[in-house]
Amino acid sequence: MSSPLDSRPLPNVNLKLLQAFMLVAEHGSFRQAADLTHKSQSAVTSQIKQLEGQLGVQLFHRTTRQVSLTESGVELLESAKRAVHEVELGLRRIQETTDLKRGRIFLACSTTVAATRLANILAAFEGSFPGIEVFVRELTSGDMHDSLRKGEVDFGIGPMSDIPDFNFEPILTENLYALVPKKLRSDGGQTITMTELAKLPLLLLNQATALRAAVDDTAKGMGLELKTRYQFNQAQTLISMANAGLGAAVLPAVVLPEHPHPDTHEMLIVEPEIARQVAIITVRARIMSPAASRLAQLVRLLISTPHTNARQRNRS
Structure with missing residues (x-):
């Protein structure tokens, strides 16, 4: 059974007011929130007062030395963080869907792998994602590492190494x-x-x-x-x-x-x-695009071919 409070209309809270609230809460300062939003401190103070008026509660304890959240302020901050996270997830899903319908991937590959394995991998990728353009550069290890550092390619397929700037994921021995x-x-x-x-x-x-x-x-x-x-x-x-x-x-x-x-x-x-060992090579702390990640996953699945594995078993 619902209470009379449940039927009350929710306040029409402006997202800009929530943003100002979260910045003040995060930094514990109206002045820092004003600097980050390129507004005057009085403008931010006015936004917080407007939000408190809409909600009918006090959100901050204010003293001359510090600003801290009230109990209602803590509850609102937790809810706002969850809401922002959900919005970010939604935007990311939309962006990923867009990236997989159209986009560009720049790939660096060693000449031996490019000459023998890459055609089947790219054909399979094109069949699943025809709207994505893939640009391939055949490079030696040194040139591949330079190209990765400069951000000219999304990832590389090449020999394993122990260079600290990169992640090397072994995919073929x-x-x-x-x-x-x-x-x-x-x-x-x-x-x-x-x-x-x-x-x-x-x-x-x-x-x-x-x-x-x-x-x-x-x-x-x-x-x-x-x-x-x-x-x-x-x-x-x-x-x-x-x-x-x-x-x-x-x-x-x-x-x-x-x-x-x-x-x-x-x-x-x-x-x-x-x-x-052949590896997928990426720059540490650099996240691949959804399209590049899909291509890398296909590389993992298709890099090994039956006739080569059989040859190695028969001759070892």
């Missing part, structure tokens, strides 16, 4: 292989040691890549001197050169051809095995 021409090693086999590999003319990615750094660091740690015959920017170029018999190409599993050339051996590098 893969071994390194040697694509060895049969004329350089006729006996073949499924594996080749790092010591054996160092005796061959090598085809490597350029020194700006994290993969090249992993190979060089492993050789240096073993006291080996690598015979680099050619170095290139693209993994596909290394594969072509190896197929032509010019040297042994060192490659991540992700770029190995599904159907190997008949004149080459695909050999897992062992003693030691060298693995690299």
